[in-house]
Amino acid sequence: MKILGIETSCDETGVAIYDSEQGIIGDALYSQVELHAEYGGVVPELASRDHVRKTIPLVKEVLKQANCTKDDIDAIAYTKGPGLIGALFVGVGVGRSLAYAWGIPAIGVHHMEGHLLAPMLEDDKPDFPFVALLVSGGHTLLVDVQELGQYQILGESIDDAAGEAFDKTAKIMGLGYPGGPALAKLAEKGRAGIYKLPRPMTDRPGLDFSFSGLKTAVANLYNGSDKSEQSMADIAYAFQEAVVDTIFIKCRRALEQTGHKRLVVAGGVSANVALRAKLTDLLESKGGKAYYPRPKFCTDNGAMIAYAGYCRHQAILNGQDQFEEPAVRAK
Ligand code: KG4
């Protein structure tokens, strides 16, 4: 079975084909980073227009990569949300129209389920059950995953998401857009112990997060600093350390609460090297294991949507779920 996946929820147009026998056989991504860089963040209207330009060419490209024609595709999965509404409309419109024209099912996929399942595309994939930490630009979630589709949210951010905190802090420090990777890179040159920032909400019980206070704390540090390269790196280090420590404490708590020995980490911030190192150590110390997608599948991509669409399609075939729209059925 071959599923074409389309992702257009934010500023990346991602298209891929997942084959149930061979895995990902076509994968193309177009990033709009340059388009939005001069505005210091994603401009939704520009994002939608660019998805319109790029989605169909990428569909053609992945069909070519996979050596397929439209007749080889069994279903189309598209991101149905959450995301920028105009951007989502492009993927939904293209996905459902192609499915209608090709006479195959269209499957709407939840963007965060796409992220959650992305580590399943690796050779070393996690078995169920596990705790999932989803850390992206829009969400910070701890989820108890019992089975495919059985998700219980254990905790989430009550304000900024982890990636959003990276991006906003980077903006305060003049690091441009996208800020997360730039701030992480600067932190590599920072020294431990120079600045100390709070670990928000770790001194009270529960698994919710709050990151908005950290950016204010960084703004104060930054405004009072000499803004030299070393001071900037030290501030970046302190910020990253505070985010990573906070996430570490909450993950440890979630693992203790659920008794699970596996932690799946996904979403854009799961590309962060310091976070990976700390969580990998945590799981090793507990005799368990942490699982991550390869770096290019941490951030938004079509492959995770194609794979999640395949899983949804299987659930539908097994009678555990149903197609959203009655009009489009199998060939
Ligand atoms: O999952 P994603 O591509 O989009 C959303 O669904 O939001 O995540 C993007 C987020 C951005 O906030 C970006 O700054 C952050 O992931 N990010 C990072 C790193 N790479 C991407 N944050 C920290 N360190 C990184 N290496």
Ligand code: ZN
């Ligand atoms: Zn995402």
